[in-house]
Amino acid sequence: MTHVARRETAEIMVQGMSVSPGVAFGTVFLMKTDEEPVVSRSLQPDAVPEELARFAAAVDATREQIQTIQRNVREHIGSHDAGILDVHLMVLDDDVFLEEIREEIRERLHNAEYAVWMVSDRYIDALSRVHDDYLRERKVDVKDIARRLLRYLGGRRSASMAIIPPGSIIVADSLAPSDTALLRHELAGGLACDFGSPVSHSAIMARALEIPAVVALHDITCRVVPGETLLIDGNNGIVFIRPTAERIKTYDALMDRRHRLRVDIVNRVRGMPAAMTDNVMVSLRANIDAPADIDDVIKYGGDGIGLFRSENIFLRDGRYAGEQSQIDVYRAVVERMGHSPVIVRTLDLGGDKMLPDTPIARENNPFLGCRGLRFCLTETDAFKIQLRAIATVAVYGNLKIMYPMVSDVDELLRANELLRGVCENAGLAVPAVGVMIETPAAAVCADAIAPHVAFMSIGSNDLIQYAMAADRGNDLVSYLFQPAHPAILRLIKITVDAAAANGVPVGICGEMAGDPVMAPLLIGLGITDLSMVASSIPLVKTVVRSISMTEARALADEALKSRSGKDVQQNCREWLKQRVPDVYELIG
Numbered sequence: 070m071t072h073v074a075r076r077e078t079a080e081i082m083v084q085g086m087s088v089s090p091g092v093a094f095g096t097v098f099l100m101k102t103d104e105e106p107v108v109s110r111s112l113q114p115d116a117v118p119e120e121l122a123r124f125a126a127a128v129d130a131t132r133e134q135i136q137t138i139q140r141n142v143r144e145h146i147g148s149h150d151a152g153i154l155d156v157h158l159m160v161l162d163d164d165v166f167l168e169e170i171r172e173e174i175r176e177r178l179h180n181a182e183y184a185v186w187m188v189s190d191r192y193i194d195a196l197s198r199v200h201d202d203y204l205r206e207r208k209v210d211v212k213d214i215a216r217r218l219l220r221y222l223g224g225r226r227s228a229s230m231a232i233i234p235p236g237s238i239i240v241a242d243s244l245a246p247s248d249t250a251l252l253r254h255e256l257a258g259g260l261a262c263d264f265g266s267p268v269s270h271s272a273i274m275a276r277a278l279e280i281p282a283v284v285a286l287h288d289i290t291c292r293v294v295p296g297e298t299l300l301i302d303g304n305n306g307i308v309f310i311r312p313t314a315e316r317i318k319t320y321d322a323l324m325d326r327r328h329r330l331r332v333d334i335v336n337r338v339r340g341m342p343a344a345m346t347d348n349v350m351v352s353l354r355a356n357i358d359a360p361a362d363i364d365d366v367i368k369y370g371g372d373g374i375g376l377f378r379s380e381n382i383f384l385r386d387g388r389y390a391g392e393q394s395q396i397d398v399y400r401a402v403v404e405r406m407g408h409s410p411v412i413v414r415t416l417d418l419g420g421d422k423m424l425p426d427t428p429i430a431r432e433n434n435p436f437l438g439c440r441g442l443r444f445c446l447t448e449t450d451a452f453k454i455q456l457r458a459i460a461t462v463a464v465y466g467n468l469k470i471m472y473p474m475v476s477d478v479d480e481l482l483r484a485n486e487l488l489r490g491v492c493e494n495a496g497l498a499v500p501a502v503g504v505m506i507e508t509p510a511a512a513v514c515a516d517a518i519a520p521h522v523a524f525m526s527i528g529s530n531d532l533i534q535y536a537m538a539a540d541r542g543n544d545l546v547s548y549l550f551q552p553a554h555p556a557i558l559r560l561i562k563i564t565v566d567a568a569a570a571n572g573v574p575v576g577i578c579g580e581m582a583g584d585p586v587m588a589p590l591l592i593g594l595g596i597t598d599l600s601m602v603a604s605s606i607p608l609v610k611t612v613v614r615s616i617s618m619t620e621a622r623a624l625a626d627e628a629l630k631s632r633s634g635k636d637v638q639q640n641c642r643e644w645l646k647q648r649v650p651d652v653y654e655l656i657g
């Protein structure tokens with residue numbers, strides 16, 4: 070008797086880690102991001118016409134795909150960005166390039182995949198060696214085209230965001246921030262990933278876009294097939310493969326209740342000040358990735374932008390943004406924010422945020438390598454362009470500059486010197502400068518940094534990663550990612566004390582600032598300037614309006630005496646449950 074392998078049809082529940090709340094139900098769009106190796110095959114001469122036809126079809130399909138992406142980008146992001154894809158189309162229409170590939174197939178009897186790979190590699194190599202910056206950059210376009218052609222020839226459609234059917238549940242091994250930067254709510258109903266952790270940059274972006282997401286599902290990409298149904302419970306970190314009708318009904322009711330509760334909270338605090346019960350005012354600002362995020366900042370009543378992760382405008386295109394396009398972006402943000410402060414963080418590349426073809430793309434320990442300000446101090450031309458663009462826009466509003474990943478005061482002094490030089494040459498005023506405190510070295514030496522800056526902002530995501538020596542994107546060590554750990558609370562306290570002693574304001578813009586459980590503790594530690602994903606503002610404001618400074622200080626004093634981060638976390642959760650039950654239920 071033959072046994073026929075059948076796909077399971079029963080519902081399966083998979084437990085992962087919650088990174089973005091909410092419930093999503095839809096069909097699977099499978100997206101594996103790992104590249105397959107290119108295989109070389111020798112053709113029989115009579116197979117050549119067929120191989121040439123296969124190559125021609127790949128070129129046509131790739132052209133069509135890029136035109137679709139271009140239409141989408143034009144509609145949703147802007148015509149300037151859409152224009153960038155013209156260069157891709159030019160590569161595809163370059164007859165010399167195409168003919169060289171055809172020659173490899175015709176004369177040397179290589180299969181189409183290998184011919185594409187060989188010829189594009191030759192071009193990339195030649196372009197890498199030219200001196201002209203613009204031409205050198207074109208290797209990125211050749212690389213991208215080659216990747217798309219290879220994906221088509223390998224029978225796999227490119228996992229471009231532009232071809233995702235609306236409302237899909239994206240299932241991926243992991244998502245790079247550059248992938249997530251292209252996600253839009255209409256397309257991605259939800260996200261489920263094999264790998265990841267709550268503070269990876271992709272998770273942060275999913276939260277900003279309010280896309281329910283679960284990560285650390287280990288093998289979800291192997292357990293689903295495209296088109297089958299998936300239900301994501303982003304609050305509890307659970308995914309149901311092929312959910313039953315009953316399950317969907319239960320979740321429908323739950324979603325409905327949560328939605329009503331959230332709308333209630335949002336409406337209740339709209340237009341209200343973030344004032345504690347003893348009238349101490351707290352500033353609740355927003356973290357953004359692009360000008361499009363300002364809609365949410367206004368909707369949720371943010372007091373300005375505490376963190377604009379400017380590198381995302383570079384990552385979206387996979388290349389440096391030119392000076393004018395940076396000016397356009399910063400100006401769009403500043404003008405919409407009126408008099409409210411806007412803090413533009415300078416390029417934070419490195420770590421998990423790579424631009425293709427930069428030297429740092431090949432580091433062994435990228436999070437400990439040439440990241441953030443370190444990178445900018447080696448790529449000074451790009452850094453100066455960004456500094457000048459920010460300084461140019463500063464006249465239109467309340468714009469400030471913030472350097473990421475500072476470990477040593479000398480780095481800050483060198484950056485300030487470059488900024489002064491750029492402003493002097495261009496006849497511009499020097500904007501206010503601040504630093505992120507996100508390395509233990511910066512926290513411990515905050516007293517040495519403070520005299521040279523106008524403000525400091527604690528980047529708790531990285532501060533926790535570096536203090537606990539636990540990769541923020543690795544779910545295997547995410548148990549160490551404890552915001553309330555004594556090591557973290559003490560580093561925050563050292564920073565706050567150094568800032569106060571020097572009369573420098575200090576805020577926080579890591580994810581912990583937007584966590585309603587952690588916010589009272591941070592305020593009690595002396596931080597009354599919190600910056601977070603815009604959708605968290607109403608929840609944190611509700612918490613702020615439910616507590617006095619005296620109470621918050623008592624919570625913080627108690628926490629500083631504790632030796633266990635888990636105990637502190639539990640106490641803070643208990644406080645929230647008792648005092649602000651509706652917010653507690655929502656984040657549950």
Ligand code: PEP
Nearest residue numbers: 507528529530531578579
């Ligand atoms: C941080 O590290 O806390 C931070 C806000 O920066 P990012 O998450 O972009 O590294």
Ligand code: MG
Nearest residue numbers: 507528530531
């Ligand atoms: Mg950081």
